[in-house]
Structure formats: C-alpha cells, structure tokens
Amino acid sequence: MAKLFFRHAAMNSGKSTQLLQIAHNYEHQGRRVSLFTAAIDGRFGVGQISSRLGVSRSAAVFDATTHFDAQLVGAVDCVLIDEAQFLAPDQVCQLHRLAHLCDIPVIAFGLRSDFRGEPFPGAAWLLALAEDIEEIKTICLCGRKATMHLRVDASGRRLNQGPQVEIGDADRYRSVCARCFYAG
Ligand SMILES: [Zn+2]
Numbered sequence: 001m002a003k004l005f006f007r008h009a010a011m012n013s014g015k016s017t018q019l020l021q022i023a024h025n026y027e028h029q030g031r032r033v034s035l036f037t038a039a040i041d042g043r044f045g046v047g048q049i050s051s052r053l054g055v056s057r058s059a060a061v062f063d064a065t066t067h068f069d070a071q072l073v074g075a076v077d078c079v080l081i082d083e084a085q086f087l088a089p090d091q092v093c094q095l096h097r098l099a100h101l102c103d104i105p106v107i108a109f110g111l112r113s114d115f116r117g118e119p120f121p122g123a124a125w126l127l128a129l130a131e132d133i134e135e136i137k138t139i140c141l142c143g144r145k146a147t148m149h150l151r152v153d154a155s156g157r158r159l160n161q162g163p164q165v166e167i168g169d170a171d172r173y174r175s176v177c178a179r180c181f182y183a184g
Pocket residue numbers: 140141142143144176177178179180181
C-alpha cells in the first residue's frame with residue numbers, strides 16, 4: 001500500500017535536489033509523477049522547482065484553495081510536493097487520503113519550523129499523519145547537525161520578529177543546530 005512520506009530538513013539542505021532525483025527515477029522507469037510547489041515561493045519563478053545544483057523543472061502550484069484529490073493529481077504513480085510546510089492542515093489530510101484510498105505514494109518535502117523555532121501548521125500535520133518520516137541532514141557552521149534556521153537581514157544580523165512566511169533569497173537564512181539557535 002502507498003503511504004504519505006515527509007522528508008524534512010533545515011534550509012539549503014538539498015530538499016529540491018532530492019525531489020527532482022526521485023521524479024527522474026520514476027520517469028526513467030516509465031512511470032508518471034505529479035509535481036507541486038507552493039504558489040508563494042517565487043524564488044525561481046512561479047511553478048518551478050529548482051535545485052541549487054542547477055537543475056529545475058516546472059511544477060503545478062498549490063495555494064490555500066487547492067484541493068488535492070484524484071482528479072487534480074491525475075493518473076500518476078507518485079505525487080511530489082515541494083515547500084510542503086505551506087500546506088494547510090486539511091490539505092495534508094487530503095494527501096493522506098489520496099495515498100491510502102487511491103494507492104498513490106505522496107512524498108512531501110519541507111521545513112518543520114520557522115525562523116522563530118515555531119512549527120509550520122502544515123509540517124505539524126505532516127509529522128502527525130505521515131507514515132514515513134525522514135530527516136535530510138545538513139550541518140551547522142559549528143559542525144553539529146543543523147535542525148533549525150534563522151532569518152537574517154541584508155547585513156547578516158539576526159531577525160527575531162516578522163511574519164512566518166516571508167519568501168526571500170536563501171542567503172537571508174542560516175541553517176543552524178539547536179545550540180547555535182538558542183545561543184545566538
Ligand atoms: Zn551550531
């Protein structure tokens with residue numbers, strides 16, 4: 001039976017690269033995939049999933065009005081979701097149902113927490129419902145495993161306030177371990 005997968009990591013850990021690799025592997029075997037990314041992520045143009053290694057491809061976008069059902073995803077063998085932290089809780093439920101009722105694996109890639117260390121609602125629901133949860137590892141400047149991230153301003157100073165969702169350049173975020181996160 002298909003499952004809901006959640007692959008989480010701090011920023012700049014290669015999540016999109018892994019997603020694109022999985023899409024490639026499916027298609028190499030003659031199987032079809034459906035790709036989605038958040039409409040609010042305009043870093044590389046709307047509807048693009050881009051790896052920092054230079055590979056990119058177009059994807060359907062989801063926003064708060066998207067309803068993930070069999071009709072939307074089409075006749076595919078796998079659904080891949082980038083920026084899954086931006087899913088609404090009911091959308092995570094829709095994807096969970098899709099996996100179990102339509103037997104289509106759904107692999108969601110995203111962050112767990114925001115720059116203040118607070119959970120994204122979509123990530124909290126993915127952690128609750130996904131049957132297969134795995135961390136994509138990346139390291140902090142100090143050498144420990146990075147599990148969190150901070151937001152910095154244009155001159156590199158840490159920002160502790162601001163909206164949860166503020167899409168910016170990757171260079172406005174730093175992936176850090178929890179010790180560096182709390183020690184500043
Ligand atoms: Zn550290």
